Amino acid sequence: MTAGVLDLPIPRESLSRRFSDALFRRQGLLLTLLLVPPLLWLGIVYVGSLIALLLQSFFSIDEFSGTIVREFTLKTYAELLQPANLDVILRTVVMAAAVTLASAILAFPVAYYAARYAYGRMKAAFYLAIMMPLWSSYLVKVYAWKLLLAKEGAVAWAADRIGAMPMIDGLLSAPLIGGPSLSVSYIGQFLVFIYLWLPFMILPIQAALERVPGSLVEASADLGASPNQTFCTVVLPLAMPGVAAGSIFTFSLTLGDYILPQIIGPSTLLLGQAVYVLQGTAGNIPLAAAFAVVPIMVMAVYLLAAKRLGAFDAF
Template sequence: MTSLGSYLHRHPRLRLAGLLSAPLLWLVVAYLGALAVLLVSAFWTVNGFTGGVVRRFSLQNFRTLLAEEVYRAVTLRSIGVAAAVTVLCVVLAVPMAFFMAKVASARARHALVIAILTPLWASYLVKAYAWRILLANGGPIDTLLGGPGHGPGYGLPATVIVLSYLWLPYMILPIYAGLERLPDSLLEASADLGARAGRTFRAVVLPMLVPSIFAGSIFTFSLSLGDYIAVQIVGGKTQLIGNLVYANIGAANNLPFAAAIATVPVVIMVIYLFAVRRSGALEEL
């Protein structure tokens, strides 16, 4: 063991490879392996008579996805919902993070960080069903807005609201971290040069926050794109990609087609990651 330790000490790259071998093996087998199986099974089909899976290469599932208008509409709707959730989270997160990082005292800052993290400890289903009660016809939101039928009810707006609530902490924390690294001297220099608060925010703060916003958007966009539980609970008749995957796994029992649908958000996120990597967002994660 002493000679082995000495050998590893003289070869730091080999020592690093040994330390990383276990987590890399887990990543390759559990994560990349699952994605590989998903991709391979997307090229299989189901026998219409027996219902068994035919393990023969075929592009039929992807032809159906491209040919059927309903699948294109669901894909565009899912992208729109994910984009709307991301924009809403940015609008809410920027002032909250700025107050935490630049206005609140150190003691209040710690309390606010805990308050933002606390909802993440609660069950996803508890939070989603709590919003179902709030959005119900004749529920608390209807009462506040003037009576039954005046609130958003169940549907696409409710889905955006609930997903924004669920993923908002994932946007606040990267922006807060980015603002903490922003020197106060830059804000003071902008004020000394005569810039008002709005001009300082647009010219100094916002350009430096772009990587942090993109970093947060990776979470909010991807989590919203593949979500189906919130849609099931508050979405009404809304159909998103996650619902289609679940429907084909359950009642339809068409696992290959479900796998083909599931590759859609994976491809979208790969394209999105390539698009934002030049902004430095990946370094903010």
């Protein structure tokens, strides 16, 4: 088995070495062994349940008995398009878009600093600061924010101390997005969504920016571009794949979340809550399924648009 000519001791012939030999000669076998378990998982558990969900959305519910009628119909989708339900969808998509946009704007400078200027300890500190919120429980964070944003909470207290209370009151008196306090308004909901998903935006942007060689920025300046022009024509286009990846996270996570809007924000439902309520207390599985199809469609449209706009061209 040994083709070497060196006068070194030959490793003991073991079962694992023979196994390695077999895999070395048959690369296809290795690939099969590595891919079958995840493919089974993805194929059956994930895609399978998605198809089941899709099928459910084409069933309907008997209005008198409340049982599911297992016959193909578009009745459920017609129900989905009723104004009250469209409201839920619209509200959620607007919230997700706003959260995504704000996250991208907030994340970019942070990611840019980390990718271009942070080295050694600063970089470690950066990763720690970004990742640490992800280590603690989601529920703990959301409840903590509820307390912080409450009428008598820390935010209001601090604002009162520095005399910024009129500003918060002004914000809260705004139509639609306002409310009696931050914790029961869309503004509060928006803030906490950003807090939760920001790391998912920062990390992909940072990864994309790290792959932009510093010499490209210098070359741009060398060719006469001001920092502003360099940012718009070189840095941003090359970071777009990262922004797109990050926005997939922030957008889809906001579209599907059903816990945060229960705890923070007004009593009106977001999409995730609608699914939760419909499949639980209301027992309307077909409509819940139809609602669950919406984020999939929205994401598909979003990704197609991003591709059209050239967000992935840098690859």
